Structure formats: C-alpha cells, structure tokens
Amino acid sequence: LDPQLWHACAGGMAQIPPINSKVYYFPQGHSEHANKPVNFLEFPRIPPLIPCRVSSISYLADSKTDEVFAKMRLVPLGRNECDVDDEGGLVGFSKNEEKEKPNSFAKTLTQSDANNGGGFSVPRYCAETIFPRLDYSAEPPVQTILARDVHGEVWKFRHIYRGTPRRHLLTTGWSNFVNQKKLVAGDSIVFLRTENGDLCVGIQRAKTGIGCGPEVSSGWSTGAAAN
Amino acid sequence: LDPQLWHACAGGMAQIPPINSKVYYFPQGHSEHANKPVNFLEFPRIPPLIPCRVSSISYLADSKTDEVFAKMRLVPLGRNECDVDDEGGLVGFSKNEEKEKPNSFAKTLTQSDANNGGGFSVPRYCAETIFPRLDYSAEPPVQTILARDVHGEVWKFRHIYRGTPRRHLLTTGWSNFVNQKKLVAGDSIVFLRTENGDLCVGIQRAKTGIGCGPEVSSGWSTGAAAN
DNA sequence: TTGTCGGCCGATCGCCGACAA
DNA sequence: TTGTCGGCGATCGGCCGACAA
Numbered sequence: 001l002d003p004q005l006w007h008a009c010a011g012g013m014a015q016i017p018p019i020n021s022k023v024y025y026f027p028q029g030h031s032e033h034a035n036k037p038v039n040f041l042e043f044p045r046i047p048p049l050i051p052c053r054v055s056s057i058s059y060l061a062d063s064k065t066d067e068v069f070a071k072m073r074l075v076p077l078g079r080n081e082c083d084v085d086d087e088g089g090l091v092g093f094s095k096n097e098e099k100e101k102p103n104s105f106a107k108t109l110t111q112s113d114a115n116n117g118g119g120f121s122v123p124r125y126c127a128e129t130i131f132p133r134l135d136y137s138a139e140p141p142v143q144t145i146l147a148r149d150v151h152g153e154v155w156k157f158r159h160i161y162r163g164t165p166r167r168h169l170l171t172t173g174w175s176n177f178v179n180q181k182k183l184v185a186g187d188s189i190v191f192l193r194t195e196n197g198d199l200c201v202g203i204q205r206a207k208t209g210i211g212c213g214p215e216v217s218s219g220w221s222t223g224a225a226a227n
Numbered sequence: 228l229d230p231q232l233w234h235a236c237a238g239g240m241a242q243i244p245p246i247n248s249k250v251y252y253f254p255q256g257h258s259e260h261a262n263k264p265v266n267f268l269e270f271p272r273i274p275p276l277i278p279c280r281v282s283s284i285s286y287l288a289d290s291k292t293d294e295v296f297a298k299m300r301l302v303p304l305g306r307n308e309c310d311v312d313d314e315g316g317l318v319g320f321s322k323n324e325e326k327e328k329p330n331s332f333a334k335t336l337t338q339s340d341a342n343n344g345g346g347f348s349v350p351r352y353c354a355e356t357i358f359p360r361l362d363y364s365a366e367p368p369v370q371t372i373l374a375r376d377v378h379g380e381v382w383k384f385r386h387i388y389r390g391t392p393r394r395h396l397l398t399t400g401w402s403n404f405v406n407q408k409k410l411v412a413g414d415s416i417v418f419l420r421t422e423n424g425d426l427c428v429g430i431q432r433a434k435t436g437i438g439c440g441p442e443v444s445s446g447w448s449t450g451a452a453a454n
Numbered sequence: 455t456t457g458t459c460g461g462c463c464g465a466t467c468g469c470c471g472a473c474a475a
Numbered sequence: 476t477t478g479t480c481g482g483c484g485a486t487c488g489g490c491c492g493a494c495a496a
Binding site: 117118119160162163164169171172174175 | 490
C-alpha cells in the first residue's frame with residue numbers, strides 16, 4: 001500500500017514514528033484496543049511503559065472495510081540504550097503535514113451523494129487540483145476518471161461539468177462504487193494525486209470499527225498495532 | 228432440523244442407521260472426503276474397518292448452502308461385542324422409503340424456472356397434493372403460500388392457477404427466493420407437507436460441495452461425518 | 455459554490471397468454 | 476401437462492436542470 005495514499009486516508013492526526021526511532025510502548029493503551037478487557041492485576045510484573053525501538057512498519061488496509069492501519073514491530077531497548085537522547089528521539093516526529101502542497105482532497109458524503117440518483121457533487125477545488133484537467137471547450141465538458149483504491153483495484157467514473165450554475169459531478173460509476181464499498185452519508189471519500197500523476201481513491205468510515213478491527217493476538221513483548 | 232424435511236432433502240438414497248445400531252467405520256472411505264489426501268502408509272496400525280456402535284446422530288444443514296448432512300458419533304466396539312449378531316445388526320437398515328404415502332415433492336429447476344421472468348412452473352401433482360387447497364371458484368384462483376426452510380426462515384410465494392391451458396405457477400416472491408438461495412438451472416427444490424399441515428421448502432444443489440463441505444477436523448477415533 | 459428536489463427517460467423486472475413439445 | 480418465448484405494463488435507476496442555502 002502506497003504510504004502517500006495511506007496517510008491521506010489516515011488523516012493529518014495520525015503520525016507514525018520513523019523507522020529505528022525510539023518510542024515508548026504503553027501496554028495499557030494497547031490493551032484498550034483488545035477485544036476483551038485485560039486485568040493488569042494478574043500481571044504485576046508488566047511496567048506501565050517500555051522503551052522500544054521501531055524495527056519495522058507495515059502500512060496496511062483492511063481487506064473488507066478499506067480502513068487503514070499500521071503494524072509496527074517494537075524491540076525493547078536494553079538498560080544502557082534507554083538513557084541516551086531521551087528527549088530528542090522520543091518526542092516530536094517529523095511533521096509530515098507541512099511537506100509540500102497537499103495533493104489530496106477529502107469530502108464527507110452528503111445524503112445526496114450517498115442516496116439520490118447515484119451522483120456525487122465534486123467540490124470545485126477537488127476537480128481543479130486533484131482530477132485530470134478537463135477539456136472545457138467541449139459541450140458539455142466530460143471525461144472518464146480512473147482511480148485506484150487501497151487494494152489496487154481500479155474504479156471508473158464519468159466526470160461531467162454541467163448544470164446552471166455549472167458544477168462538477170461524478171455520475172456513471174459512482175453508485176456502483178457506493179454500493180460495493182457500502183458507503184453511507186457521513187462517510188468520507190479521499191482523492192489523491194500521486195507524484196507520477198495517477199489518481200487514487202480511499203474512504204473513511206463515519207463509524208470507525210475500533211476494537212472490531214483486524215487486530216488479532218499480537219504478542220505482548222514484540223508486536224504492536226495502531227488502528 | 229425436522230428429520231422429515233432432512234430426509235426429503237437428502238433423498239431416498241441416503242439411509243441413516245438407527246441409533247445404537249452396530250456399523251463398520253471405514254477410515255479410507257472417510258479420508259476420501261478430507262481436504263487433503265491421507266497417506267495410510269504413514270499409519271500402518273489403522274485397520275481397514277472398525278466395528279462401532281452409533282451413539283448419537285445430528286441432522287444438520289449448512290448455514291450458507293442449505294445442503295443437509297448428518298453427524299454421527301461412533302464408539303468402537305470391544306472384542307467380544309463384535310462377534311454377536313454380525314449379520315443382523317450390521318446390514319440392511321430400516322427402509323424408510325416405503326413408510327407411508329410420500330408427502331414431499333422434488334423438482335429440478337428448468338432454465339425458465341431459474342432465469343425467465345421470475346416464475347416457477349409448479350407440477351400439477353405437487354400443487355394438488357403438497358400445497359394448501361386452492362379455491363378454484365375464484366377467477367383466477369390465487370393464494371399466498373408460506374414455506375419454512377431448513378433454518379426455520381419463512382418464505383412467501385404467490386401461487387396462481389392461470390393461462391391456457393391452465394397451469395400452476397409461483398410468481399411474486401419466487402425470484403427473491405432464487406436470488407437469495409443462489410439457485411441455478413439444474414438445482415432442485417423440495418416441497419414437504421409435514422404431519423401438522425405446515426409447508427416446508429428445501430433445496431438440492433446440482434454441484435454438490437463434496438470435499439468443500441462443513442467437514443472440519445473430526446477426530447479419527449471418535450467422530451465421523453457423512454455428506 | 456453546492457445540497458436537495460422533482461422531472462423524465464430508458465432499462466429492467468416480472469406477470470401474462472400463446473404455442474408446442 | 477409444462478417448458479420456452481415474446482409482449483407489455485409497472486417499477487426503478489440514474490441523469491438532468493431548477494432553485495435556494
């Protein structure tokens with residue numbers, strides 16, 4: 001999964017530490033994402049926080065819901081490794097928000113987007129900066145849009161600029177996308193223009209499936225997952 | 228699951244031994260239903276057949292395909308138990324075919340039943356002996372049919388007697404049933420009238436899911452399943 | 455600029471008798 | 476007796492501009 005698309009779907013709030021950086025692993029925080037409550041009184045030897053090194057990161061998406069999540073492998077640090085650069089290494093990751101001009105756009109689906117007549121109102125800004133350039137000399141201006149989702153599957157949409165006043169719309173192909181992805185009003189859609197010009201599409205569910213996610217039986221001492 | 232409906236779906240070929248009867252368990256026959264081939268050379272101590280007693284029987288149906296199957300618990304017999312009544316007890320179960328007048332009817336779905344216009348041609352015999360009595364004084368004669376499937380779910384059909392020449396048809400409700408059950412031409416449908424007058428409906432798939440069925444990891448010495 | 459609505463046109467669904475096997 | 480077909484009316488999906496927030 002393309003990290004660029006992953007970040008666009010995860011949103012600016014989600015910050016992932018760089019590989020090999022030093023972080024704290026909080027067992028209790030992790031346990032709150034588990035399916036069943038964990039009684040820490042049964043495990044008195046578990047410390048509240050464990051200094052770790054990030055040894056690997058996987059950017060993943062749930063195969064059914066398209067929701068993105070990251071899987072990080074954490075290696076506990078030895079006694080002497082902990083002390084050094086505790087301030088510098090452990091807080092303040094790279095702020096990847098202010099990298100360059102944002103080449104993605106997110107919109108929360110309205111009732112009309114999700115239900116009515118199978119169309120999608122494209123905000124002008126999204127159509128002009130993310131979508132391929134439209135030939136406005138045609139009457140009406142129309143083009144076919146191809147967008148790859150988090151699984152690499154390609155979706156086809158008819159992008160038209162019409163109506164009075166003029167506005168951008170996705171028509172043919174949109175309702176199929178809504179049905180297949182089981183989108184409802186309140187969910188969000190993300191369009192991303194990658195560096196090589198390809199168009200990608202991701203989704204964010206209004207009701208996040210936290211606790212019911214893909215998190216399964218990760219070993220306490222070696223694995224961690226953030227949803 | 229009602230054993231009467233189970234037998235109607237399984238067909239007359241399927242014979243189930245009575246409980247507590249003595250049977251032979253054939254490891255090789257059982258293994259041919261397993262997902263992977265079993266190499267018996269690795270287990271030289273397994274005899275070709277094992278005398279057993281049927282300790283319990285469950286009449287079940289697959290929750291997704293509606294295909295019926297039976298789960299039998301077999302208890303190996305001791306040395307001295309085997310010898311007795313080896314002829315009488317081990318072969319020739321009760322022939323439950325010739326019990327009473329058959330109160331069920333099976334029909335293989337034609338192309339027209341499965342695809343065209345969402346209707347089902349009801350054979351005259353089925354309509355007159357299995358379905359509730361139709362009021363032929365009405366014009367046209369119509370009634371609503373309710374039928375319970377193997378999961379206890381109730382399906383509603385419009386039963387009409389019309390056309391020239393007159394024939395029995397299921398119209399409204401039929402295409403929904405075909406779509407939900409994913410029926411295709413060649414599959415069969417079974418209608419059963421239970422003793423208390425209720426109507427039941429079962430199905431038989433043309434392509435039986437043998438080997439892909441619900442059979443999972445049954446212990447060699449204590450469990451057995453027939454599909 | 456864009457969310458919602460009613461109009462409307464075409465596609466599909468599904469009920470019908472005709473006909474023949 | 477019943478399988479298949481073409482006809483056709485009702486329904487639905489989905490594209491459209493009008494209008495207003």
